[in-house]
Every structure is written in structure tokens, then in C-alpha cells.
Amino acid sequence: MAALINRPNGHIWCQVTIGPVRKTIRLGSMPRRAAEIFRGKVEALNACRLAGITPDEATAAWVRALSPEMSLRLQACGLLERRAAHTLGEYLVYVFSKLNVKGSTRLSYSNVRRNLIDYFGENRPIGSITIGDAEEFYSHLKQSLSPATASGRARRAKQFFNVATKKKWLTENPFAGLRFASQANSDRQAFVPAEDIEKVMPELPDTEYRLILALARYGGCRVPSEPLALQWSDVDWANGLINLRAPKTGTRQFPIFQELRKYLEAAWDEADESPWVIAKHRISGQAISSIIVRAVGRAGVPLWGKLFQNCRSTRETELLERFPLHCVCKWLGNSPRIAARHYLQITKAHIDAATGARSEVAQGAAREDQQFHHRSVG
Numbered sequence: 001m002a003a004l005i006n007r008p009n010g011h012i013w014c015q016v017t018i019g020p021v022r023k024t025i026r027l028g029s030m031p032r033r034a035a036e037i038f039r040g041k042v043e044a045l046n047a048c049r050l051a052g053i054t055p056d057e058a059t060a061a062w063v064r065a066l067s068p069e070m071s072l073r074l075q076a077c078g079l080l081e082r083r084a085a086h087t088l089g090e091y092l093v094y095v096f097s098k099l100n101v102k103g104s105t106r107l108s109y110s111n112v113r114r115n116l117i118d119y120f121g122e123n124r125p126i127g128s129i130t131i132g133d134a135e136e137f138y139s140h141l142k143q144s145l146s147p148a149t150a151s152g153r154a155r156r157a158k159q160f161f162n163v164a165t166k167k168k169w170l171t172e173n174p175f176a177g178l179r180f181a182s183q184a185n186s187d188r189q190a191f192v193p194a195e196d197i198e199k200v201m202p203e204l205p206d207t208e209y210r211l212i213l214a215l216a217r218y219g220g221c222r223v224p225s226e227p228l229a230l231q232w233s234d235v236d237w238a239n240g241l242i243n244l245r246a247p248k249t250g251t252r253q254f255p256i257f258q259e260l261r262k263y264l265e266a267a268w269d270e271a272d273e274s275p276w277v278i279a280k281h282r283i284s285g286q287a288i289s290s291i292i293v294r295a296v297g298r299a300g301v302p303l304w305g306k307l308f309q310n311c312r313s314t315r316e317t318e319l320l321e322r323f324p325l326h327c328v329c330k331w332l333g334n335s336p337r338i339a340a341r342h343y344l345q346i347t348k349a350h351i352d353a354a355t356g357a358r359s360e361v362a363q364g365a366a367r368e369d370q371q372f373h374h375r376s377v378g
Contacts (some may be wrong), residue, residue, distance in 0.1 A: 002042045004035050016042050016077070018049075023077040045079040069093045088129070089122025091169075095160050112156040115141065126164060134174040151180040190304035192217060192314045194259065203295035207266050208281050213292060214263035216308045219254060220315040220332040222246070223308040224285040230277040235264065246333055254331035 002016040005024075012035045014025040025042070027035055041062050048055045055063065063071070063080065072093050074080040092113050099109060119137050120129060137157070141150035158175035165173045197217045204210050215221040215230075219242070226246050234243045240256045256264060267277060281288065289307050296303050304310045312332070319328045329336055 002039045002046070004039055014039055014042055016046055016079075018046070018078045025073050025077060042074075042079060045074070049079060072097065086125055086127075087122060088116060088120050088124045088126050091126050091164060092116065092122075092160065095163055098163075108152075109156060112153045112160070115153055116157060116160075126161075127170060129161075129174050131174045131177055134178060138178055154178055155180060189313065190306075190310045191317065192304050192310050194218075196299075196301040197311075199299040199301050200292070200295050203298040205291065205295075206280070207263075207270050208278050209288075209291060209295075211263045211267045212278060212281070212288060213311070214260050216311040217315060218257050218260040218263075220312045220319070222312065222333075224283075224288050227278050228276075228282055231275045232268070232271065232277055233275065235268075235277070244333075252330065252333045 002014055005013040005015060007013060010029055012027045012030050012032075014027055014035070016023055016025070027038060030038070041059055044059050045055060045063075048059075054060075063074075066074070067089070071080065071090065096109070096113065099106060116137070119140055120133070134157070138150065138154045141153055145153070154175065158173065158178065161170065161173045161175050164170040194217070197213065200213065201210050204213065212223060212227050215227045216223045221227055221244070226244055229245050230242070234245065235256070236243060237256075241253050242256060243251060243253055245251050264277075271277075272279065276282065285308075292307060293303065316328060316332055316334075319331070325336055
């Protein structure tokens with residue numbers, strides 16, 4: 001027998017005994033009548049399984065009409081025979097069931113999944129997707145997305161289909177031959193002046209938010225992962241160093257830069273018994289971003305393209321004006337190649353220095369001083 005369980009959040013579970021184990025199938029939010037029909041079909045499938053017979057045509061038609069995700073759930077319970085995913089929708093459900101990634105990365109994968117389903121349709125047999133189809137899909141992405149974003153999503157699609165070739169569900173990956181533009185999205189690069197950051201700071205709700213922004217802009221940290229990984233035991237006040245256990249690059253050290261120190265000390269003064277430097281706001285990067293974006297608006301400064309990456313790239317550009325490349329890359333946790341491709345920027349100060357604009361201004365000021373001096377003496 002199968003039973004329906006009403007959950008406090010309004011969702012419905014269907015529980016059924018398969019052998020000695022009670023299995024749970026999550027139905028989500030569903031009308032009661034539909035849930036009852038589902039329960040009846042589950043009982044019919046279980047009866048067929050126990051008797052070793054094929055389901056009747058009505059039950060078989062119901063199975064064929066199931067969503068790929070629900071079909072996989074019934075396969076996982078043992079009510080349907082496990083089989084290779086034949087349609088794109090089934091295949092992507094399978095791929096996602098195997099993902100072990102964090103929220104932001106899962107969101108990135110979800111965007112690619114949606115693009116693939118929108119373009120090919122979830123009932124498209126994966127074996128029918130050709131190299132030409134893959135090229136047209138990439139061209140379609142480039143029509144509505146920036147070159148960097150389109151390239152990134154096509155790369156993800158290629159990764160998805162690598163699984164199918166490893167499982168021998170496909171003889172070749174139709175995306176394998178795509179050539180991706182190796183470029184950063186320069187349209188959203190922006191140098192973030194420290195003066196703008198200091199205008200934003202008073203508009204932030206509290207000391208921890210100010211420290212998060214300071215760690216991005218003055219410490220070159222990746223937000224949210226690196227500030228949220230930081231513990232007070234990682235701060236070496238005596239030697240002026242922070243020992244950061246970064247999720248992406250492992251442990252690295254960087255100095256408590258002068259611009260950063262006052263925000264770090266303010267957070268230390270307010271710290272409670274928590275080991276975490278950021279203790280109150282252990283939330284998603286999207287939630288942190290929304291708070292800071294609103295503060296930028298209240299401060300009346302222009303919002304730069306990539307909220308935290310631009311802060312990080314600005315800091316790397318600044319530091320390389322003062323310190324050797326190998327030091328800066330060690331402090332910020334990237335390679336010289338990655339730094340050059342994604343982070344280093346050409347600033348107005350560079351242009352002024354190259355064109356002699358500053359020296360001309362200085363010479364003009366000197367001439368005015370001399371003329372004033374001569375007039376005064378005369």
C-alpha cells in the first residue's frame with residue numbers, strides 16, 4: 001500500500017514499501033485529486049513489480065507522460081526499470097542528480113540547463129543532437145548574451161555531454177569541437193575609486209557589511225566565499241598578516257593593508273564569542289550584494305559593472321603599481337596569466353602618464369607660478 005503524507009509547507013509526499021524499505025517520493029505542491037491518482041498508479045506499479053508482470057496500457061501511458069524528473073524518482077525507488085536517459089530532459093535531470101556543487105555554481109548550471117531545454121526541447125533525443133546543432137546553439141547564445149557569458153554557458157553544455165560519452169550513451173560529444181573565445185567581458189570592467197568606496201561605507205547597515213566591502217576592495221578577497229571562511233584565529237595581528245583558508249585556492253597569506261586595518265579593527269572591537277570574523281551575516285552572495293547595491297545607490301555614486309570582481313581587480317591593479325607581480329599574485333591567490341586576463345586594468349592615471357598629461361599640467365602650473373613671481377617682484 002502507498003500513503004500520502006501532508007507536509008507543513010503544503011507539499012505532499014507519497015510513501016510506499018519496496019521490499020523491507022519504506023520509500024518516499026516527494027510530489028511537491030499538487031492538488032489532492034492528482035496526488036490520489038499518483039498514489040493509485042504507484043500501487044499499481046508496485047503490484048506489477050511484485051507479480052513480475054508488465055503494467056497495463058493505462059498505467060504505461062501514465063508512465064510515459066511523467067516528467068523526466070518524476071520518472072527518475074520512480075526509477076530510484078525501484079518502481080520503474082532503470083534505463084539510460086534517452087531524452088534531453090531526462091538526461092539533464094540525471095546530470096543534476098549527480099552534481100555536488102554550491103549554490104552559485106548550481107545556479108550557473110541551471111542557466112545552461114534552461115538554455116538547452118528552451119532551444120532543443122526536453123523531449124529531444126540526446127543522440128539526435130549533432131555537431132551542427134551544437135554550433136547553432138552556441139550562435140544562438142551569442143545573439144542574446146555577452147561573448148564571455150555565451151562562451152561560459154557553451155562550455156558548461158560541453159561538460160554536460162561529456163558525461164553521456166563516458167556512460168557510452170553517446171559515441172561522441174557534439175559540443176567537443178566548439179572553439180570558445182578566450183576573453184573576459186571587458187564591457188563590465190570598471191576601476192572602483194577608493195573615494196567611491198568611502199562614500200558607500202556610511203550607508204551600509206553595520207560594521208560587518210563594511211568589513212565585507214573592505215575585504216573585497218582593499219584586501220582583494222573573493223566575496224562571499226573568502227570573507228565567510230575567515231576566522232579570528234586567522235588574523236595575525238602581531239605580524240600584520242591574514243591567513244586565509246580560501247575555498248577556491250587553498251590557504252594563502254596577505255597583509256593587513258593600511259586601508260583595510262581600520263575596518264578589521266572595528267569588527268574586532270564588536271566581536272562576540274563567535275570564531276567567525278563575519279558572524280552575523282552568514283548569508284548568500286546574492287543577499288550580500290543586494291544590501292551593498294542599495295548602499296551604493298544611497299551614496300549617490302555610479303554602480304560599477306561587477307560588484308565584487310571589479311573591487312578585486314581594482315585592488316590588484318593598484319598593488320601592482322607598488323609591489324612585484326609574484327607578491328601580488330600570492331596575496332590575491334591567482335596566477336600571472338589569470339591576473340592579466342581577468343583582473344588587471346588600464347586606468348586614467350596610466351593614460352595620463354603615458355600621454356604626458358600630468359607633466360603638461362605640472363609645467364603649466366610652474367609657468368604660472370613663475371609669471372606670478374615676476375609680477376610680484378616687478
